[in-house]
Amino acid sequence: MSEKNRDRKRTARERLAVEREKQKAAERRRRTLIVAASVVGVLGLAAIIGVVAANAGKDDGGDSAGPVVAPSGAQGKDALAIPVGKESARSTLTVWEDFRCPACKSFEDTYRSTIHELTDAGKLKVEYHLASIIDGNMGGSGSRTAANAAACAQDVGKFPAYHDVLYENQPQETDDAFADDDKLFELAGKVDGLVTPAFRTCVEEGTHDSWVEKSNQAFTGGGFTGTPTVLFNGKNIYQDQTMTPAKLKKMVEEADQG
Incomplete structure (x- = not known):
């Protein structure tokens, strides 16, 4: 095999290796983004649930207490x-x-x-x-x-x-x-x-x-x-x-x- 052919094959292998590394890096970034998005989603959902629960608790408390109804003839x-x-x-x-x-x-x-x-x-x-x-x-x-x-x-x-x-x-x-x-x-x-x-x-x-x-x-x-x-x-x-x-x-x- 001529020196020129060996150089071409080596260059091709190097390009392939570089491309594979790029693909692996892209895959790692994609996975990182997915995980991050999942965490944010869970935290966001938890926050929403917390707000809803807090508001529900306030409403329940108010409803359970009921209106202040004074007895007939009460004064002062x-x-x-x-x-x-x-x-x-x-x-x-x-x-x-x-x-x-x-x-x-x-x-x-x-x-x-x-x-x-x-x-x-x-x-x-x-x-x-x-x-x-x-x-x-x-x-x-x-x-x-x-x-x-x-x-x-x-x-x-x-x-x-x-x-x-x-x-x-x-x-x-x-x-x-x-x-x-x-x-x-x-x-x-x-x-x-x-x-x-x-x-x-x-x-x-x-x-x-x-x-x-x-x-x-x-x-x-x-x-x-x-x-x-x-x-x-x-x-x-x-x-x-x-x-x-x-x-x-x-x-x-x-x-x-x-």
Whole structure:
């Protein structure tokens, strides 16, 4: 074979080798691009799913909370107070309570008859604010569901009687019995005319749940130390160790005389 032929064959082999390397390099780039595109696609899909999930979570949260529906006749800022007594009364007792709170039951048992006497006489107006701090402290939902049921009773003018029945039959603090609608209906049966289809629907659907939650937020944001918190014409009297039903009655009567 002539030298010229060998040179041509060598040159051809070299060109072929170079072309093969080019093809291999192109194939590597193609594979790299495919992998990169796949990663970007997965990350993009994950991001989209994350956004959708986040938005779905926000929507669910809003829907589950439901609208804030104040009970009939509720008064005060954001309609968070349930009034008992005559508007013309010269004295106002503001009471923050939780239906699962043992100290609230103690207050009610001690002052109930005096408060009834003064409200019936038109000398005292009571503004009840319902909280649900025991649910947060002990777990469960009985504070909220009982408060909702009490608000449902307010809708039909039966709040004072049902309020008293709930405290008179309060379970142990660790017993979340008020979370059971059937228990709330059983106790409602002690109040003449309360158990109606409208009341049952209101309790079962938690019509005032969001209102109770808003009331509880107002309590926790109000700088109060615990339930019950009892204010007489704006002054905290529950912290007064000398306070008694007789002393409260005297304060109300003195204010009524002007």
